[in-house]
Amino acid sequence: MNLRKTYLAAAVGAALLAGGTAVQAQSVNPGQTGVQIQLYGQVNRAMMHADDGSNSKWFFVDGQPSSTRFGIFGQADVMPGLRAGARIETEIRSNRSNEVNFQTPATGAQGFTERWMDLFFQGSWGQVNLGQGSGAADGAVEVNLHGVGIALSNPMSDFGGGIPFVTGAGVSTGVTVDTAHSNLDFESRYDRAMYTTPVFGGFRGQIGVGQLTIGEAKEASIWYSGKLAGEFQAAFGWADVNTGPEHRVTIGGSAAWLHTSGFNVAASWGERELGGTAATNRDATHTSAAVGYKWGQHALALKYEVTEDLAFASSEVTGIGLGYVWTPIRWAEVYAGYIVFQPDGGALSGTEDIKVGVIGSRIRF
Numbered sequence: 354m355n356l357r358k359t360y361l362a363a364a365v366g367a368a369l370l371a372g373g374t375a376v377q378a379q380s381v382n383p384g385q386t387g388v389q390i391q392l393y394g395q396v397n398r399a400m401m402h403a404d405d406g407s408n409s410k411w412f413f414v415d416g417q418p419s420s421t422r423f424g425i426f427g428q429a430d431v432m433p434g435l436r437a438g439a440r441i442e443t444e445i446r447s448n449r450s451n452e453v454n455f456q457t458p459a460t461g462a463q464g465f466t467e468r469w470m471d472l473f474f475q476g477s478w479g480q481v482n483l484g485q486g487s488g489a490a491d492g493a494v495e496v497n498l499h500g501v502g503i504a505l506s507n508p509m510s511d512f513g514g515g516i517p518f519v520t521g522a523g524v525s526t527g528v529t530v531d532t533a534h535s536n537l538d539f540e541s542r543y544d545r546a547m548y549t550t551p552v553f554g555g556f557r558g559q560i561g562v563g564q565l566t567i568g569e570a571k572e573a574s575i576w577y578s579g580k581l582a583g584e585f586q587a588a589f590g591w592a593d594v595n596t597g598p599e600h601r602v603t604i605g606g607s608a609a610w611l612h613t614s615g616f617n618v619a620a621s622w623g624e625r626e627l628g629g630t631a632a633t634n635r636d637a638t639h640t641s642a643a644v645g646y647k648w649g650q651h652a653l654a655l656k657y658e659v660t661e662d663l664a665f666a667s668s669e670v671t672g673i674g675l676g677y678v679w680t681p682i683r684w685a686e687v688y689a690g691y692i693v694f695q696p697d698g699g700a701l702s703g704t705e706d707i708k709v710g711v712i713g714s715r716i717r718f
Contacts, residue, residue, distance in 0.1 A: 359715055387429065394423030397503070399688075399713025401450055406705025407523035412458055414450035417514070418506035419448055422468060435476050440486070442469035449599050450711070451531055452512030468542060480549045482561075489547050489561035489572035490539040490590030490603075497619040498584055498611035499645035500652030502620035503715055504676030504690035507621065507641060508536040508658060513709035518696050520704055530694050530707060533664035534672060537623035537639045539592045539603055540570050555579040568596040583612040599628035605639075615647040617654075627663075637663040652678045684717045 397416040403409065415421050421444060428438030447462040469644045471484035495507045506512070514531030545563025561572045574590035589606035605623030623639045638661050645654030674692035681687075694707040 363576050364417045373677045388427055389429065390425065390427045392423070392425050393718065394421075394480050395715055395717040397420045397713065397715040399450060399711050400513075401453075401512055401713075402710040403455075403513050404705070404708045405455070405516055405519050406520050406521070408455045410458065411450055412448065412450075412453045414448045414453060414457045414713075415446040415451050415520065416503065416711075417446070417451040417511040418503055419715060420444045420449075424469065430559055431474075437472070437474050439472040440469045443671045444468050445561050449515075451510060454515045454517065454529070457515075464669065477551065479551050479691065482545075482549070484550045485542060486547070487572065488540045488545055488563065488592070489559040490574040490592050491541055491572075492538065493574045493576075493588040493590030494605040494607045494621045494623045494639075496586050496588050496607040496609050496621070497643065498586065498609040498617050499619060499643055499654040499680045500647050500680075501645060501654040501676035501688070501690075503686055504678055504688040504711065505654060505656045505674045505692070507538070508534055508639070508654065508660070509672045509692050510534045510694070512692060513524070513694065513707060514688065516709075518701060518704040518707065526704055528664055528701065530670065530717070533696065533701065534670040535604060535637075535639060535663055536621065536641070536658070536660075537603055537625045537627060537637060539558045539572060539590055539605075540565060540594065543570065543683050545570070545572075566595060567601075569592050570594045581610060583610065583614075585610050587642065588656055596628065600626075601628055611647070617645045619643045619645075635662050635666055637661065639663075651681050652680075665701070666701035668701050670699045670701070671695040671697070686715045688713055688715070 383535045397419050399414050399416045401412045401414050422442060424442030426440045428436060431437050443465045445462055445465050446461050452460050467485055469486050471482055471486035473480055473482045510531040515529055517527055517529050519525050543563050543565050545561045547559060547561030550558045556577050556628045558575050564568050570637045572592040574588060576588045578586045587608035592603045594601040603625040607621035609619035611617040620642045625637050627635055627637055641658030643654050643656040654676050656674045659668045659669060672692055672694050674690055676690040678686055678688045696704045
């Protein structure tokens, strides 16, 4: 047992020195398949400037589109045709880009947050996951091939989401950007059991059940990836969360096409039944479209998205953004973006636009 621990410790140490390259930890028992162990992580830091029409300020933030994090991943063959593995991943975010505002310009590091604590079994029949991880429909409204997601996330309120809208007189409404603007992307990560099918003709399906803090969740999705004068990807998902007396149902999907020339387009749509009382029982919707161009180490995209009826009935927040990403090497990116959030309708009528500019970098290992 001590000798096996020594092998594992040596593999982890070697992985750290190798900068995340997968390292084989060979079992001491003859004939057993070796264990692959990989340490990985990233740091994403940015300078963000926000202007709400009354105040303006620079913030120094952790980029919420892809937060600072690290993890460990291990896998091995159990027997011919059956593979097993596990993943533990955590994040630590100092001054989240979607939380800081003029009243609280520094939220500080909020400790370690669980992202993944998951195991899986994989074979020709597909894959089963059990534990904390992405739900079966997570990301189904976020398919894109423009390469600027680190600067123009879906939704774009990952930057500036904590800034409240203010009136022309500078009075805060108390309604922040991300309260009224969301891509309605299903249920993200939680404790669940999930099955993923093998790929058939470019299609694969996912289905899962799990437990959120607000209730039990069921999710399903279908994904496609293929060639069409370049690359074409699409997804569609469904989620139902039993919140007690109500069921919160979300549906939506997205598609993206990248031409061989580098020209690309993407679109997404989502709808959520908010439920609740007669005053809050309505459907919120989100739509987005993007057009971009990729050449060499560079990617540029223009994006438009609108969320309706999320914060209030008849409310609307439109986001228009321009983003650029330079990737001189696979593990390093420099990005910049400029986004305008335009509120309208309901309690947001007469409030000012919020303008957000960002420049930052993500280093992965």
